[in-house]
Structure formats: C-alpha cells, structure tokens
Amino acid sequence: MTDFTVKTPALKRRHAAEKRFQWYGLGSIIIALGFLLLMVGSITIKGIGAFTQTRVALEIELPSNEFNLNDLKATNYGAIVKKALRNAFPDVTKRRDKRKLYGLVSPYASFELQKMVIEDPALIGKTTKIWFVASDDVDMYIKGNVDTSIDEKSRKFSDKQIAWVEEIQKKGDLEKVFNSGFFTGGDSREPELAGILSAFMGSALSLSVCFLLSFPIGIFAAIYLEEFAKKNRWSALIEININNLAAVPSIVFGLLGLAVFLNVFGLPRSSPLVGGMVLSLMTLPTIIIASRASLRAVPPSIREAALGIGASQVQAAFHHVVPLALPGMLTGAIVGMARALGDTAPLLMIGMVAFIVDIPTGVLDKATALPVQIFLWADSPERGFMEKTSAAILVLLVFLVLMNLVAIILRRKFEQRF
Amino acid sequence: MQHINITNTRGPRPLEQALKITMVACSVIAIIITIGIVLSLAFEAYRFFQLVSLQDFLFGTKWSPQTAIRSDQVGAEGSFGAIPLITGTLLISAIAMATATPLGLASAIYLAEYASPTTRNVVKPLLEILAGIPTVVYGFFAALTVAPMIRWTGTEIGLEVASESALAAGLVMGIMIVPLISSLSDDVINAVPQSLRDASLGLGATKSETIRRVVLLSAFPGIAGSLLLATSRAIGETMIVVMAAGMAANLTANPLQAVTTITVQIVALLTGDQEFESAKTLSAFALGLLLFTITLVLNVVAQKIVNHFSEQYD
Numbered sequence: 001m002t003d004f005t006v007k008t009p010a011l012k013r014r015h016a017a018e019k020r021f022q023w024y025g026l027g028s029i030i031i032a033l034g035f036l037l038l039m040v041g042s043i044t045i046k047g048i049g050a051f052t053q054t055r056v057a058l059e060i061e062l063p064s065n066e067f068n069l070n071d072l073k074a075t076n077y078g079a080i081v082k083k084a085l086r087n088a089f090p091d092v093t094k095r096r097d098k099r100k101l102y103g104l105v106s107p108y109a110s111f112e113l114q115k116m117v118i119e120d121p122a123l124i125g126k127t128t129k130i131w132f133v134a135s136d137d138v139d140m141y142i143k144g145n146v147d148t149s150i151d152e153k154s155r156k157f158s159d160k161q162i163a164w165v166e167e168i169q170k171k172g173d174l175e176k177v178f179n180s181g182f183f184t185g186g187d188s189r190e191p192e193l194a195g196i197l198s199a200f201m202g203s204a205l206s207l208s209v210c211f212l213l214s215f216p217i218g219i220f221a222a223i224y225l226e227e228f229a230k231k232n233r234w235s236a237l238i239e240i241n242i243n244n245l246a247a248v249p250s251i252v253f254g255l256l257g258l259a260v261f262l263n264v265f266g267l268p269r270s271s272p273l274v275g276g277m278v279l280s281l282m283t284l285p286t287i288i289i290a291s292r293a294s295l296r297a298v299p300p301s302i303r304e305a306a307l308g309i310g311a312s313q314v315q316a317a318f319h320h321v322v323p324l325a326l327p328g329m330l331t332g333a334i335v336g337m338a339r340a341l342g343d344t345a346p347l348l349m350i351g352m353v354a355f356i357v358d359i360p361t362g363v364l365d366k367a368t369a370l371p372v373q374i375f376l377w378a379d380s381p382e383r384g385f386m387e388k389t390s391a392a393i394l395v396l397l398v399f400l401v402l403m404n405l406v407a408i409i410l411r412r413k414f415e416q417r418f
Numbered sequence: 419m420q421h422i423n424i425t426n427t428r429g430p431r432p433l434e435q436a437l438k439i440t441m442v443a444c445s446v447i448a449i450i451i452t453i454g455i456v457l458s459l460a461f462e463a464y465r466f467f468q469l470v471s472l473q474d475f476l477f478g479t480k481w482s483p484q485t486a487i488r489s490d491q492v493g494a495e496g497s498f499g500a501i502p503l504i505t506g507t508l509l510i511s512a513i514a515m516a517t518a519t520p521l522g523l524a525s526a527i528y529l530a531e532y533a534s535p536t537t538r539n540v541v542k543p544l545l546e547i548l549a550g551i552p553t554v555v556y557g558f559f560a561a562l563t564v565a566p567m568i569r570w571t572g573t574e575i576g577l578e579v580a581s582e583s584a585l586a587a588g589l590v591m592g593i594m595i596v597p598l599i600s601s602l603s604d605d606v607i608n609a610v611p612q613s614l615r616d617a618s619l620g621l622g623a624t625k626s627e628t629i630r631r632v633v634l635l636s637a638f639p640g641i642a643g644s645l646l647l648a649t650s651r652a653i654g655e656t657m658i659v660v661m662a663a664g665m666a667a668n669l670t671a672n673p674l675q676a677v678t679t680i681t682v683q684i685v686a687l688l689t690g691d692q693e694f695e696s697a698k699t700l701s702a703f704a705l706g707l708l709l710f711t712i713t714l715v716l717n718v719v720a721q722k723i724v725n726h727f728s729e730q731y732d
Contacts, residue, residue, distance in 0.1 A: 345685065
C-alpha cells in the first residue's frame with residue numbers, strides 16, 4: 001500500500017517551490033510598500049524642518065532725526081538693521097566681515113522693520129528689541145544641516161559666522177518658531193522667505209475652474225450615455241473615445257491647451273482659467289466613467305416604477321435615478337480632482353511655471369500651481385529650498401489624503417445596496 | 419364609464435427637449451476633445467514637416483534642436499532626428515516594465531490567491547496609494563535620493579554611472595506602475611473560474627503549480643493587456659523623467675548613462691519663451707503627435723485583447 005505520509009524527494013522539492021512562490025508574492029508587496037515608506041519617510045524627515053523658522057533679536061535704535069513722520073517709507077531701514085548688527089558685534093571692522101555679518105538676517109529684515117514702524121510709529125525715538133527672520137544660512141546651521149567637519153573654504157557658512165550665531169544664541173536672542181510665513185507668503189528667491197500660498201491659490205483657482213467645467217459636463221454626458229442613448233454605432237464610438245481619452249498622456253492635453261486655448265482662442269497665458277480648462281479635459285473621462293458606473297448600479301426597478309406612474313423619461317432619470325447615483329458621481333469627481341491637483345506636466349505647457357510672488361486673486365491672474373512650485377523649488381540649488389520642496393510635497397500629500405478621505409466617507413455614508 | 423385621456427395633452431415639453439440637447443452636446447464634447455487633440459497636433463506637426471522632412475525626423479539619429487542666432491551660422495538648421503529620443507523613451511520604459519512586471523504580477527497573485535481577506539483589504543488600498551502620489555514627488559525622490567544612491571553603488575563596484583542615469587528614472591517609474599499592473603491583473607486572475615483551479619488541485623497539483631500552469635495561462639491575455647496599458651503609461655510619463663533623466667540625446671542602450679525621452683524634450687522645448695514660427699517649437703508638436711500615436715495604438719490593442727478574451731468564460 002502506498003504510504004501518503006512519506007515525502008519523496010520530488011514532493012519535497014515541489015513543496016519547497018510552493019513556499020518560494022508564496023514568498024515571491026509577499027516579497028514583492030513588501031518591496032513596493034517599503035519603497036512607499038522610504039519615499040514618504042525621507043521626504044517627511046527632510047521637510048519637517050521647514051515648518052519651523054529661526055529668528056534672531058536685534059537691539060534696534062530708531063533715532064527720530066532719521067524719520068520724516070509724513071513719509072515713513074523714505075527712511076533707509078536697511079542701514080538701521082545693519083547698524084544694529086554692527087552694534088551687537090562692535091569688534092567686526094573689516095569690510096568683508098561686515099558683509100558676512102549682515103548676512104545673518106534675511107534681506108527681508110528691512111521690510112519687516114518698515115512695516116513695524118508704519119504700524120506703530122511710537123517706536124521711533126526708542127531702542128527696542130525686535131525679532132527678525134534669520135537668513136537661510138543661519139537657519140540651516142541651527143537645524144543642523146551644515147556639515148562643520150568640511151574645510152571652511154569649501155562651505156558657504158564660515159567659522160566666524162558660526163561664532164556670531166553661537167554668541168547670539170548664548171544671549172538668548174535666537175529662537176525657533178513656527179514658520180507661519182511658509183503658509184502666508186508667495187514664492188521668493190530667498191528660501192527663508194518662500195511660501196506656498198501663491199501656488200496654493202493657483203491650484204485652488206485652477207481646480208475650481210476644472211470642477212465647474214468637468215462636473216456638470218461629465219455627469220450630463222454620463223446620464224445621456226447611460227439613460228438615453230440608444231446602443232448604436234455612435235454611442236459605441238463615444239464610449240471607445242472616452243476610454244481612450246482616459247489613457248492619453250497628460251502632457252498631450254497640455255499641448256492641446258497651448259495650441260487651442262492660448263494660440264487660437266487667445267486666452268491669457270499662465271492663468272488658472274486655462275490651467276483649469278486643461279485639467280478638466282483630463283478629469284472629464286474619469287468623471288464620465290465613474291458616473292456611468294454609479295448610474296448602472298441603480299436598479300432598473302426604480303426607473304420602471306417612475307415610468308409606471310407616468311413620469312416622463314427625463315423625469316424618471318432626473319427625479320429618481322440621478323439623486324441615487326449622485327454620491328457615486330461626486331466620489332468619482334473628487335478622485336478625478338485629486339489626480340488633477342497632483343498633475344504637473346500639462347501646466348508646464350501652458351506657462352503656469354512662472355516665478356509668482358503675488359497671491360493670485362482671480363482666474364485671469366498669472367499663477368502657478370502647487371506641484372509646479374515643487375518642481376521649480378526642486379530645481380533650486382540652495383539647501384534651504386530642498387527643505388521647502390519637501391515641506392510643499394507634505395502639504396500636497398495632506399490635501400490628497402483629505403480629498404480621498406472625503407471620497408471614501410461619501411461612499412460609505414451614501415452607499416446603498418439594492 | 420368615464421373616458422380617461424392618457425395621451426399627453428400638454429404637447430412637447432420644451433424644458434425636457436432643451437435638457438436632452440444639452441446632454442447630447444456634453445457627450446459630444448468627448449469626441450470634440452479627441453478631434454481637437456488630433457487636429458491641433460497634426461496642424462502644428464504639418465507646419466513642422468514643411469521645415470524638416472518626415473524621413474529626417476523619423477529616422478535621423480541626431481537630436482539637437484537649436485534656434486539660429488544668425489541665419490548663416492554653422493548648424494543653424496538644428497537637427498531633428500527623433501531616433502535617440504525614441505530609444506531613450508524605450509530604454510526607460512523597458513527598465514520600468516522590468517521592475518514593475520515581476521513586482522506587480524507577484525503582488526497580484528499573492529493578493530488574489532494566498533492573502534486572507536483582511537490582508538487583502540489592508541494591502542490593496544496601500545498599494546493604490548503608490549498610484550495616487552503625484553509623479554512630481556516620484557521625480558523629486560528619484561533625482562535626490564535614488565539617483566545618488568545608484569551612482570554611489572556604481573562607483574563602489576567600479577562602474578561609471580551618470581548622475582542622471584536612465585536606471586534611476588526607470589526604477590522609480592517602475593514602482594509607480596506596480597499598482598496599475600497589480601490591480602488590473604488581480605481583476606483578471608479573480609475572473610478565472612474556480613472550477614479550473616479545483617480541477618488542477620484535484621489532480622494533485624500544488625497551489626503554485628495550479629497558479630502557474632492553469633490560472634496564469636488562462637488569465638494570460640488579460641495580463642498581457644494590463645502590461646500593454648502599463649507600458650503606454652510609462653511611455654507617456656513626464657515628470658519623473660523631466661526631473662531624473664537627462665537632457666542629452668544619447669543613442670545608447672546602457673542604463674547607467676543619461677538618456678532623454680520624448681516627453682522630456684517636449685517640456686524642454688515648450689517651457690520658457692517661444693516664438694511660434696521656429697522649427698524648434700513646432701518640433702514639440704511633432705513629438706506630441708508621435709507620443710499620442712504610440713500610446714493610442716498601445717491602448718487600443720490592449721483593450722481589444724482584454725475585450726476579446728474576457729468573453730471566453732462568460
């Protein structure tokens with residue numbers, strides 16, 4: 001009799017192959033998820049520093065003879081800040097050293113001071129301790145991003161500057177605070193001043209245009225195709241068309257936007273209006289496909305009941321079927337918008353890749369978008385911009401997670417099984 | 419008995435008519451977009467081909483688009499041979515697919531055949547996150563972390579690695595494509611009827627033997643379709659290559675060297691100021707047309723394959 005409990009070598013080999021095969025699968029998943037963890041983790045570690053900012057306090061003298069009370073803007077605030085720095089370190093005399101000393105605070109310090117004086121002219125004539133944004137170099141040093149072990153000549157931040165910073169720190173005139181400027185400022189050439197608000201507003205305006213265009217058009221198209229269109233060659237053509245559009249590389253939509261919206265229609269370059277139009281071309285197929293699936297999930301009995309009590313076809317669709325399918329349609333739209341929020345390539349084509357300091361307020365203003373800002377900052381050589389890039393990515397990811405969460409909650413809340 | 423008139427006494431409903439016309443118009447927009455893409459690309463590409471011949475574009479091996487400062491300077495014409503761009507695109511896509519295919523397929527098989535429902539419900543959405551992360555993030559990571567890592571490893575083992583190697587861009591792009599392959603293949607594998615598995619298991623095959631020789635074989639067309647869709651995605655991908663691959667149009671098959679792609683060149687040609695009459699700007703549209711054609715063909719073939727074979731078991 002054959003004993004089935006004995007494992008022949010062949011059987012052992014096959015069982016080992018079975019184990020290996022399972023491990024391949026598990027290993028692949030671990031590699032893919034490990035990569036995800038590594039990527040998000042390293043970006044978080046790099047970017048988290050950008051949410052804090054180094055500030056230094058200076059004793060600022062505002063002698064009243066330098067101010068014309070009728071024109072507070074006329075004063076040379078830069079000189080006042082420089083003088084305060086010289087007073088803090090009286091033994092610095094050489095020109096080159098002085099320039100290095102001035103480099104401890106951000107070039108924006110004079111504007112900060114000007115704003116303060118205009119808001120509170122009572123400061124004039126007194127000596128006050130005022131906090132200023134430290135320069136990018138100081139900020140990076142305090143955050144431990146300057147490698148002091150390399151030779152002084154080959155690093156930007158010299159030993160003298162380090163000594164000054166340590167001295168300021170000892171006096172307690174240096175602090176790390178929450179970097180609110182990152183969320184309220186526009187782009188800047190100086191990493192310590194660069195903020196994401198202008199890019200964020202650009203994204204928000206573009207996405208609004210995108211939603212206003214693609215959502216109504218998308219659901220109307222879906223309702224027509226699902227509820228009214230006869231199954232013939234035309235509707236088949238439209239269907240194939242939509243499926244193919246969904247797989248067209250996004251940069252091609254950018255080319256269309258450039259050739260048609262900018263060159264034929266003459267719409268303003270770099271504007272959120274054109275950005276939103278281009279993005280809506282991309283989201284439209286997604287919304288149509290999702291909306292059709294959600295209409296298809298509504299059982300025919302609902303339509304038949306409505307038609308049976310005398311509703312017209314349009315009434316049956318719009319009073320009974322569409323309301324039931326609406327949460328599914330919205331979910332599809334949000335997922336489409338999330339993709340549009342992250343898309344960069346088509347926006348590069350239509351010129352939304354500019355240096356934008358001012359916060360755009362309308363759809364015709366020049367603007368850029370959050371992912372494009374990330375792309376621009378990623379190209380900047382300064383160490384400080386790497387931190388800002390990572391932080392901007394974190395903000396973008398938070399918004400993507402939020403949008404997808406809304407989509408999931410909507411689906412859970414309104415999902416109906418028939 | 420009273421006669422009830424059930425015919426429509428109010429005549430045609432103008433609002434409903436207007437609504438229907440609106441809906442038809444909205445669905446036609448999808449077709450208009452496609453026509454718009456084809457026309458705008460074809461029109462600008464046509465203007466390009468009046469300056470540069472089609473043969474030179476499709477079969478030329480040198481890509482160096484430049485605008486002449488003086489009309490009589492040497493090389494004022496620029497050369498628009500797309501071959502180095504096509505090979506560069508194919509090289510990076512091939513690396514991406516070589517990374518994504520084993521990872522994606524093995525994940526799909528594990529999730530469909532081995533994983534418990536709980537694991538599946540946790541892992542699947544996690545994998546989909548990979549597809550939801552904007553490509554600009556992948557590009558940043560590829561350029562800043564992966565490329566230096568590969569360069570360092572290469573130098574350690576004595577290889578010359580370019581700082582913007584095709585390998586870095588391809589690997590990262592491969593990871594991005596994993597969820598696309600795994601979720602499409604997962605659907606296909608789940609569609610294979612259980613009776614086929616039961617028959618194979620009943621004959622004494624182990625589970626992995628069943629999967630390899632029965633399930634994958636009958637799911638093959640669908641999997642092939644999903645791989646084609648993924649390839650089309652890799653070819654059209656822009657931001658990863660713009661940030662992590664080079665600008666130099668090298669004609670090489672060495673993944674450690676820098677290559678450029680069709681999408682990188684489109685971006686390079688069209689960002690910044692442009693004069694619309696120059697061959698340099700117009701060449702971007704010719705490249706766009708090429709890209710659109712390649713991806714369209716891949717998509718249509720993929721859909722044909724999937725549709726053709728998915729009816730088999732219905």
